[in-house]
Amino acid sequence: MLPIISGEQVKHLDQQYISAEGISSLDLMERAANAFVAWFTTTINPNIKQVYIFAGPGNNGGDGVAIARLLQERYYNVHLFYLQEVADCSADFKANYSRLPDKVLVTKFNEWNGIIAEHSVIIDGVFGVGINRPIEGVFQRLIQILNKATALKIAIDIPSGLPADQIAFGTVFRADHTVSFQFPKLSLLFPEHASFIGELHIMDIGISEETMDAFQVGRFYLRAKDIPSLHRSFHRFSHKGDYGKVLIIGGAKGKTGAINLSAHAALRTDSGLVHLAPYLEDPYLIQPIISELMLFQDDSKQNLNNFDAIAIGPGWGMGVDIAYYQSILARFQKPIVIDADGLNLLAANPDLIHKIPKNSVLTPHLKEFERLVGKSKDHLERMEKAKNFAIANGLILVLKGAHTLVTLPDGRQIFNSSGNQYMATAGSGDVLTGMIASFLGQGYSPEHAALCGVYHHGLAGELASKSKWRGMIASDIIEAIPRTFLELGIK
Template identity: 60%
Template sequence: MLPIINGESIKELDQEFILSKGILSIDLMEEAASAFVEWFYGIFKDRTIKIYIFCGPGNNGGDGLAIARLLSKMGYPINVLYLMNGKGCSKDFQANFKKLPKNFIATNFENWNRQIDHGSIVIDAIFGVGLSRVLEGAISDLIGELNNAIATRIAIDLPSGLPSDSVTTGQVFHAEHTVTFQFPKLSLLFPEHIQFTGKLHVVDIGIEDQFLQKFSSNTFYIRKEDIFSRHRYFHRFSHKGDFGRVLFIGGAPGKIGALFLSSYAALRSGSGLVSCAPEFEENSSVQIPYNEIMLFQVKSNTDLGNMDAIGIGPGWGTAIDPDYFLSIMVRFNKPMVIDADAINLLAANPFLLKKVPKNSILTPHLKEFERLVGKVSNHAERIEKATSFAIEYNVVVILKGAHTLIALPDGRKLFNSTGNQYMATAGSGDVLTGMITSFLGQGYSPENAAICGVFHHGLAGELASQSKRRGMIASDIIEKIPNTFIELGIE
């Protein structure tokens, strides 16, 4: 997986990489600029659109100057606006400034006429990861002007004003696209910052994963190439029992659809045998919409040991006897997937937490998570609390949302790269519970079940949204689960 390096270590990382390759820092800057331009041309092919590149005095500004030169060579009309030149600027900024063509339009901020053509592109290269203060004065005013421009706004590496690892408290450039180099900076993954980051694009500038590992802070970004090796493989003599026997418990009257979504998602994820146990007095009165799902009645003495995995909580309701929940955990006594109302029961009855089977997977959304750990003020705090909770109770915590966080019992923090806004629909979380439970039942480790479930879930949402967009519903996500295996080459 791709390590996410904290801001304080990035300068050291760059210096060590440059030394190890026997290159100059300006060579790495050129690589970054080339990667940005390749991404840019893939989206903005109209070479008549006017581009304004705003450059600060540091290496982020140097990136902007190199990008300006390369885009100009491709025929794009470029205007460079710079804060200063010469003393006070980084050496690579000065070197790239000297490389600009003689006929190039480069204007100091103080002499700029404050005009940006409507429909143009504004590229922010003012401040990058080195910024450690809130923007004030003229620079803050400038960022405010750029945010009000009727233009497409793009940030290089980080939107100016955004700290690399913490929550911002000041003025920040509002990017519609953020093109970050080699790995995402942690703050780009915070929900509070979506208005600043827009769509996130990670471009490769040639720093190998093995080199990045030296600077790892136990925080990682999950990519497509990380998934293949985590899957189990089956052969032609495999039978349905090999693919796992899973059970879903929940579905109080009026909420049984949640249970069916989880069960059907498990089938589409590859489970061999899927049963559901709704909270009804008589299961014979339940109408199951999918012929492949079996009904199961969980009583106080029901043997659960023959199940390979249990997913508990979807649509369960809050009137469940805590001792009944405890009896299920004691009788099963293997890692299980705990979601929705089962999480609410844990929060309301803290004595149950110590009875949760080790390495179980909890899948709270943000509000459910706060019921477990208390109020949090921002996502940075939320990440730390999720990590501490996973370590304390020896469980996997999946904090659902954009860039879903997987907090592992050993302290590692993994962020997902798949999914989109169209997945914010009723039942999407129940689908995720079904997928994770399915992989757990197929014999995956809890870690791999969590990673594969989260990644495939987001990818299925992406595929379904291509034709549905905001009309997508949870069932659409389920129908695209098989396509995710095809997309990833999983047999």
Template identity: 50%
Template sequence: MQPIISGEFVQELDKKFVQAQSITSYQLMERAAKGFCQWFLGKFDNQKPVHIICGVGNNGGDGLAIARILHQAGRSVTVFFFDSPDKKSADYTYNFAILAEEISKVSIQASTEFHFQDEIIIDGVFGVGLNRPLSGLYENVVQKINSSNNTVIAIDIPSGLASDDLLLGIAVQAAYTVSFQFPKLSLLFPEHTTYVGELVVVDIGIGIHFFESYSTPYLWLRSFDIPKLHKTFHRFSHKGDFGKVLLLGGSEGKMGSIVLSSLAALRTGSGLVSACVPKCGIPILQSCVPEAMVQVNEGEKILELPIQIDDFDALGIGPGLGITPQGVDLLTYIIESFSKGLVVDADAINILAKNPQLLRRLRNCILTPHLKEFERLVGPSKNHLERLQKAREFTTQHQCVLVLKGANTVVCLPDGRQVFNSTGNQYMATGGSGDALTGIITSFLGQGYSLEQAALCGVFHHGLAGELASKDKLRGTVASDIIDKIPETFKNLGIL
């Protein structure tokens, strides 16, 4: 997994890499610019003019290199540069000197009056080194960019954002942010969504071993991290090898959630899936999910004890369960009696929040709260940085895995590491999507995966399935569409 280091170390990392590779910083900048342009030319095949706003540091140097490459590709490019007394970086100066004469160059001064028309704007004003709010001419330029209503693309990080902290003041509101090698931490904060837009991470070839000297709890989960986390099976494998799981939940009027969890577990590859539901849900389960077995429960409209759990390899509890005294008894029994892998979601998390004494008894457990459910567990947070800190304290204290759901879902591990998922999109914000994730993670646990493996594989496959499902459905994507695409995620990742 790719470490996410602090912005203050990026320049040092670059120096280490160029020295080890016997290349120049200009050549590394060229590599980044080529990666950006490869993405850009694949994304924007129209011939709209491109305006690139360049600061005087290395982010501006990136912008100048991008201008040169796009011009060579036949695009109409205008470079806006600051006539500033600030010291210009060496790579900025060199890239400016080799710009083709045909590229229009506009000096930005305090008296400059300019307006953007129907162009694509590339923001290369400030990079990860910024540690103060924007002011003066820079603030004025960012205001003009934001009021232009054009497509704006930020190089590495939107100008005005600090790399590791919350925004102070104004920042570029980008439709796309193309970050190099790893996403800077602040790009993953929900508070910065309107500034970051769609996040793209371009690999520029800096190997993981170059990050070893930098201490960071933050990691970025990528597609080529996933295959090695998976177990392998062979043609003599039978349904017992693929795990026997039980999903518990559902109540009158809320049976759809456990239906979705059961379907997701089956599509993820569980050998045997059972659902424990109240009596009112039995005909629904058996008609909607004929491949699943139904464990008959004494409860008419809600689940009640007793239940049989000893024969299963993993349990998932919570979808549609309801918050009732019977639910408290049920969750208490499972926590105290089941020592194998357990996924706790939805109403089961809300029960934990109301009965904190149960938290001390957790073992072999993955909790999957969304932001509101997490708030009920640990209290409100001022911002996402504080939320991440509370999640780290929670998982290290209770030695559990916590999947904090949302854009760039974070898998929080008992050793303090926090892994940001790179898959998924806004079209997954639909009822039942979390129930599908419960089924996926429970399935992996039942197949013999560790808590860490199950959580990481679960969130990645879930997000990728959402991306595949929404290609055609867009805002019309529903949870069952996501479930239908789970098998395709294995194919895309080359996992048999």
């Protein structure tokens, strides 16, 4: 997994890598510029040829100047604007400035007429990760002008004005795309910053994870390449018992669709046997959505240890007898998955939290999390509360949303890279619950079950949305689950 390095450590990381590799800072900047241009030329509409690049005086501006040269070499019409006398800019900025071909149109910002041609691209290279105060003066005026422009907007590494590790505190460039180098900066993962970042793209510039590990602070970014090693292997002699026996508890009257979705998702994630235990007076009145699902009538006295994994909460309702909830926690001592009303009941009855088996996986969305631990002023505070909650209770907390955050009992926090906005649909969370329960039932460690569940869930949403777009529903995500294993090369 990619370590997420603090903004103040990025310079030290670069220096250590440069020294270890025997290259110059200019060489590393050239790698970044080439990575950006490779992304640009394969992603942006090739019919857009007019590019406006705005370069600040530091190394983010130096990236912009190098990108100007490389794009011009690929026959783009490039207009470069610099904001400070070149003599006062960073050494690498000046070195790249001296390499500019004559065909790049260069203008000092205070001499610009303010015109942006239609169907063009704006590239922001004004400020990088080092900013620690609100931008002002000519820089603020420029960002305000660019934010009003109708062109496609792209930020180099981080939108100008956005601090690397904190919540935004002033004027910030509003990008349609942010192309960040080597790892995502922490603030690029905050929901408060969605309108500044647009689509996030992480480009590898060759710094090894081993080098980055020396600077890690317990925050990581989960990618597709990290997933295969987390999976268990099965063989041709494996039978359905090896793939786990899973129980989904929930589904009060009028809400049985939730446990159906969870159970169906568990089957599609490769569970061998899946049972439903609806919270109904006569549980056999429920109609399973697929024939492979079985029913289980739980009466608070039965032995649950015949199951390999249990998930509780989807569609459960708030009318559940707390003594029954307690009985589940007492009768099943292995890690469980708790979602939806299972979480809301914990918030209303906090003494239950201490009875949850250690390393269980809780999967709240933002509101459910707020009910559990109280309100947070921003995502940074929310992350800290998640960390404290996980450590104090020995639990895994999966905070759902864009870049779903998995917080482990040892305090590590892992952001997910898969998924998209089309997954914001009823039942999507129930699907995730079933997937994590499935991996638990197959014998995965709770940590690996949570990480595999979160990544495969997001990837299934991406795959399903390619044909469904805004019309995607939770059932579409379930049907795409098998394809996620194919995409990741997992047999």
